[in-house]
Amino acid sequence: MRVNISHIGAKGDGIADGPLFVPFSVDGDDLEVKVNGKQGRIKHIHKASPHRVAPLCKHFGRCGGCALQHVSEDHYKNWKQQKVITELGHRGFDDISLLPLEVSPLASRRRARLTAIGGRAVGFAERGSHNIIDITECPVMAPEIVRFIGPLRVFLKGQLAARQKMAIQINLADNGLDIILESSGEPDLDLRMDIAAFAEGQDVARICWRDTKLKKPSPEILCERRKPHVSFAEHQVFLPPGSFLQATKAGEDVLMDFVAKAVEGADKIVDIFAGCGTFTVGLIGRHAVHAVEGDQHMTMALQQSSHQMGKIRNLTTEVRDLFLRPLLPHELNKFDAVIIDPPRAGARDQIQEIALSEVANLVMVSCNPATFARDARTLVDAGFIMGDILPVDQFLYSSHLEIVSTFRR
Secondary structure: EEEEOEEEEEOOOOOEEOOOOOOOOOOOOOOEEEOOOOEEEEEEEOOOOOOOOOOOOOOOOOOOOOOOOOOOHHHHHHHHOOOOOHHHHHOOOOOOOOOOEEOOOOOEEEEEEEEEOOOOOOEEEOOOOOOEEEEOOOOOHHHHHHHHHHHHHHHHOOOOOOOOOEEEEEEEOEEEEEEEEEEOOOOOHHHHHHHHHHHHHHOEEEEEEOOOOOOOOEEEEEEEOOEEEEEEEEEEEEEOOOOOOOOOOOHHHHHHHHHHHHHHOOOOEEOOEEEOOOOOHHHOOOOOEEEEEOOHEEEHHHHHHHHHOOOOEEEEEEEEEEOOOOOOHHHHHOOOEEEOOOOOOOOOOHHHHHHHOOOEEEEEEEEOHHHHHHHHHHHHHHEEEEEEEEEEEEEOOOOOOEEEEEEOO
16 A cells, blocks of 8 residues: 555654554655554655654664654654643643753663573564564663673573573663563572673673562562662762663753752752652752652662761651552641652652642653643642643653653642
């Protein structure tokens, strides 16, 4: 079938009449496609869109990690900005103040979740398939992670059966790679010794193991040559295994700066979904901060790291499942400002409690424009005024986008 692409959809696919979703296309493309239901696969480009460019990576089009390397820079940025406008428009926000997009540079992604199959392939799944594309380059990930993939492939070839799968979660800390290997069952003594030797040979900071047979598996440290750490506002914070980090340091700095300015003048602040203290740490020199987080290990890491920060204002922490037990209005009313950075699903229940409280200054960070728009609607209906919205692109060439804004009443 011959089709013309009219626009790029929310997930990064080009869309033709029907609708027909065509991955790796862009508005203005005149294409011959093979159709399967509502999906189309490009067979031939009759006429390329003026917005089409050559992709940076040889794996693009097969690797499912990127969806938009074929789109020109300006058009790509406009599309990401439009995502915010569209999602907020769905919730009745027709007049918003959208700041220019902040884009993280190439080779800055410090988080990755790879899959290995039998040591034959280490990389990302092909789009719409369980097939793993063996990665030998990546323009998005930090060079330290890319360089590690080759030695990891060689190591796993001697450890995994031909069809055995393993997930590899990698965080790039300031002092090396922090890795979690995820597989079914516990590693035997020989594998533990081999992993320790591999970590030594590759100068890896830490390797942990997560047994996927368990219902709620916590990572077991197999080898910790040095405790991984990152710096927030020039303060060193040690990371427990599996810690959440912002995807790029550049994006993190932009978000931290926005949040710090948004709470200027507040004395007492509560940081909800605080993690290891991405926003808390930069504030405790000037504000009293209560950090609330559901993961006990991350809360403990924040407390322990704060002891090394010298003279700081009061810091308190609380371990709390914020989905089962959101902070209630009488608890929220003790604070002059609220920071909230929920996971992709947003924080519907917690936002409703904030709406019922007397809180007058809120800054919300979100990695999902759709749930941000939903929660923003609740806040505005409760009397908050939404300020400037800053989109932060830490997920180059994907459909994901971080946004942050203030809400005041």
